Amino acid sequence: MANASLDYQKDNWLHRNRMIITPWLFLLPGIIFFVIYVVYPIAESFRVSFYKWDGLGVPEYVGLKNYSDLFKDRAFEISLINNFKWLILYLLAIPAGLLISLFLNQNVRGIRLYKSLFFFPFVISQVVVGLVFSWFYLPNGGLLNEVLAVFGMGKINVLGDPKLATYGIIAAGLWPQTAYCMILYLTGLNSVDPEQIEAARLDGAKGSRMLWHVIIPQLKPATFIAFVVTIIGALRSFDLISIMTNGGPFGSTRVLSFYMFEKALSEYGFRMGYGAAIAVVLFLIMLCFIGYFLWSMYQDEKGR
Amino acid sequence: MHSILKTSVAAGATIAALSGPAFADLSGDLKIFSDMSNPAPRAVIEGMVERFGELHPDLNIELTVIDREAYKTQIRNFLTADAPDVANWYAANRMGPYVEAGLFEDISDLWAEPEIAEALASTKGAMTIDGAQWGVPYTYYQWGVYYREDIFAELGLSAPSTWEEELANCQVIVDSGRACYTIGSKFLWTAGGWFDYLNMRTNGFDFHMQLAQGEVAWTDDRVRATFANWRQLIDMGGFIADHQTYSWQEALPFMVNGEATAYLMGNFSVPHFREGGLTDDQLGFYQFPTIDASIAPAEDAPTDTFHIPANASNKEAAREFLRFVVSAENQTLINNGENLGQLPVNAASGVDDDEFLNAGFDMLSNNATGGVAQFFDRDFPAEMAAAGMEGLQEFMVFPDNLDDILERLEQTRQSVYE
Numbered sequence: 001m002a003n004a005s006l007d008y009q010k011d012n013w014l015h016r017n018r019m020i021i022t023p024w025l026f027l028l029p030g031i032i033f034f035v036i037y038v039v040y041p042i043a044e045s046f047r048v049s050f051y052k053w054d055g056l057g058v059p060e061y062v063g064l065k066n067y068s069d070l071f072k073d074r075a076f077e078i079s080l081i082n083n084f085k086w087l088i089l090y091l092l093a094i095p096a097g098l099l100i101s102l103f104l105n106q107n108v109r110g111i112r113l114y115k116s117l118f119f120f121p122f123v124i125s126q127v128v129v130g131l132v133f134s135w136f137y138l139p140n141g142g143l144l145n146e147v148l149a150v151f152g153m154g155k156i157n158v159l160g161d162p163k164l165a166t167y168g169i170i171a172a173g174l175w176p177q178t179a180y181c182m183i184l185y186l187t188g189l190n191s192v193d194p195e196q197i198e199a200a201r202l203d204g205a206k207g208s209r210m211l212w213h214v215i216i217p218q219l220k221p222a223t224f225i226a227f228v229v230t231i232i233g234a235l236r237s238f239d240l241i242s243i244m245t246n247g248g249p250f251g252s253t254r255v256l257s258f259y260m261f262e263k264a265l266s267e268y269g270f271r272m273g274y275g276a277a278i279a280v281v282l283f284l285i286m287l288c289f290i291g292y293f294l295w296s297m298y299q300d301e302k303g304r
Numbered sequence: 305m306h307s308i309l310k311t312s313v314a315a316g317a318t319i320a321a322l323s324g325p326a327f328a329d330l331s332g333d334l335k336i337f338s339d340m341s342n343p344a345p346r347a348v349i350e351g352m353v354e355r356f357g358e359l360h361p362d363l364n365i366e367l368t369v370i371d372r373e374a375y376k377t378q379i380r381n382f383l384t385a386d387a388p389d390v391a392n393w394y395a396a397n398r399m400g401p402y403v404e405a406g407l408f409e410d411i412s413d414l415w416a417e418p419e420i421a422e423a424l425a426s427t428k429g430a431m432t433i434d435g436a437q438w439g440v441p442y443t444y445y446q447w448g449v450y451y452r453e454d455i456f457a458e459l460g461l462s463a464p465s466t467w468e469e470e471l472a473n474c475q476v477i478v479d480s481g482r483a484c485y486t487i488g489s490k491f492l493w494t495a496g497g498w499f500d501y502l503n504m505r506t507n508g509f510d511f512h513m514q515l516a517q518g519e520v521a522w523t524d525d526r527v528r529a530t531f532a533n534w535r536q537l538i539d540m541g542g543f544i545a546d547h548q549t550y551s552w553q554e555a556l557p558f559m560v561n562g563e564a565t566a567y568l569m570g571n572f573s574v575p576h577f578r579e580g581g582l583t584d585d586q587l588g589f590y591q592f593p594t595i596d597a598s599i600a601p602a603e604d605a606p607t608d609t610f611h612i613p614a615n616a617s618n619k620e621a622a623r624e625f626l627r628f629v630v631s632a633e634n635q636t637l638i639n640n641g642e643n644l645g646q647l648p649v650n651a652a653s654g655v656d657d658d659e660f661l662n663a664g665f666d667m668l669s670n671n672a673t674g675g676v677a678q679f680f681d682r683d684f685p686a687e688m689a690a691a692g693m694e695g696l697q698e699f700m701v702f703p704d705n706l707d708d709i710l711e712r713l714e715q716t717r718q719s720v721y722e
Contacts, residue, residue: 266377
């Protein structure tokens with residue numbers, strides 16, 4: 001009897017393939033949600049971008065017209081350029097975060113307090129950061145102009161000047177992002193191998209050589225994460241723009257995510273197809289980074 | 305699609321039922337979605353619901369007040385998915401998308417009733433699309449120039465009625481170290497008000513409406529003439545600096561502190577001036593001056609409205625609520641100084657005794673012979689309005705970019721109205 005039941009178990013298809021099926025079963029809930037909330041919306045965005053649709057009536061198929069319109073649209077061009085400004089300048093958060101974490105990575109009285117103060121901007125909402133910075137930049141009575149006046153410089157209206165406004169918002173965004181990178185590096189520094197530092201010191205390395213050849217290579221995992229979160233942060237810079245300038249003055253601070261929202265969902269928008277076309281372009285840009293991240297993680301896993 | 309077909313059949317049935325005596329006892333649920341979320345309007349809609357409920361004790365009224373800005377995007381969802389029986393919105397082109405999509409109920413039958421037809425005649429045009437009416441107004445308010453009477457007196461100026469007087473006044477004001485006008489154009493629409501007035505004074509109401517309908521090119525010489533007039537004020541330093549950074553509320557202190565002497569604004573700004581400490585002796589109002597004497601004056605007077613969604617379930621009660629809203633008695637009450645502080649639309653209702661309401665009522669009834677427009681972003685289709693207002697803001701900061709701006713707007717016009 002016992003043998004018979006064992007044979008039965010062995011013959012069971014489920015049992016025979018359990019090494020293959022189990023991981024899939026564990027993955028299944030994740031895959032279902034990923035398909036519903038990520039893959040399907042992406043496919044739907046691609047589909048909607050071929051239509052002219054106001055969100056209410058019947059969509060009208062227009063082929064690639066939304067895309068050809070995009071490339072004639074100056075507002076889109078400005079948004080795209082601004083996106084690249086964000087991507088490049090936002091990376092400054094990484095060296096700045098590293099610098100602050102090196103500075104804070106010491107044992108003095110009250111260091112926990114200093115660390116939390118530096119981390120503070122990341123804890124508060126982006127909306128508050130935006131408000132604080134827009135008051136800081138106020139042309140009348142803002143702190144920035146008061147400080148400039150001390151040095152005998154004239155007033156500038158950062159957020160009202162189409163040439164400066166984007167940089168003004170990026171500076172505001174760097175404040176919490178630097179704090180984020182700092183915390184990543186602080187945890188990274190905890191895992192730096194003291195023996196290697198000792199050895200390097202015996203070999204006569206110190207200062208910047210020690211930093212460059214011994215510390216930073218060991219911080220590589222932290223740098224990778226900092227890079228990932230900073231790129232993601234730069235590409236979703238929506239809230240600060242909405243709070244600080246609302247895309248203005250005359251559209252000079254828009255980025256793709258903001259322009260997509262304006263065209264598809266804001267008070268004067270509801271060009272769903274056009275908005276979807278912008279979303280697709282943004283997705284393709286993100287895809288470059290996503291591809292790179294996946295590739296480098298894959299390389300890491302393979303190396304182990 | 306199915307549900308729309310079904311409800312239009314249902315709607316027909318309701319209309320047939322309604323052709324009987326209108327004062328049948330109402331029962332069931334009445335669901336009202338409102339955007340009257342600021343404190344005073346909120347009290348008004350709550351008061352209206354309460355009084356309407358007393359008239360119809362068997363009716364279970366459910367009121368949902370939604371933040372005014374959030375409402376503008378939510379309306380699209382709830383009109384299609386979970387329609388209330390009554391909803392707020394705005395007149396003119398702003399209701400176009402919902403009318404075209406068949407989401408608002410045709411209520412021409414209400415407008416055919418003698419009381420409504422006569423009492424609301426002034427706004428019938430703004431509620432009409434494709435020869436039918438789609439909602440009823442509950443309030444409107446005038447736009448015009450609010451100015452510092454005391455500073456004008458100090459400088460020996462009087463309220464201008466012509467463009468020459470306006471420019472002469474402004475020169476004196478600028479020479480005294482102030483700006484003639486405060487404005488906060490961060491959210492763009494305030495610049496739309498300036499364009500409305502300048503264009504209606506320079507080219508007249510009919511031309512302005514042709515432009516709104518997309519029948520005239522933005523590069524037209526007549527449009528350029530409007531901008532040339534505007535530029536006179538800009539070049540002489542008539543507007544406060546850095547206005548692109550301020551919201552309209554943030555621009556108020558310039559007027560209250562006397563750094564600017566006037567504000568082209570809607571009547572909803574009056575409580576803010578008063579809260580800022582300006583007394584009625586300091587604050588004055590005048591109609592936007594004439595530019596071309598041969599052109600009849602036209603005014604902006606945005607009208608706020610109630611509608612019945614096409615997918616509503618209790619249209620009988622909804623119609624009765626609309627009748628209640630537009631009644632002379634109700635409109636007198638909700639528009640008085642203690643409530644909305646605006647103008648009633650019903651011709652038989654009384655205007656509260658307030659300096660600015662009286663001035664506005666007088667101006668709109670006697671001195672707006674050219675016509676009454678809604679507002680830049682309600683008369684122009686949404687996409688044109690958005691691009692337009694952005695261009696207007698840019699013009700106010702960099703007037704030299706005009707050619708480039710007009711080219712861009714013309715491009716937008718050609719794609720919007722095709």
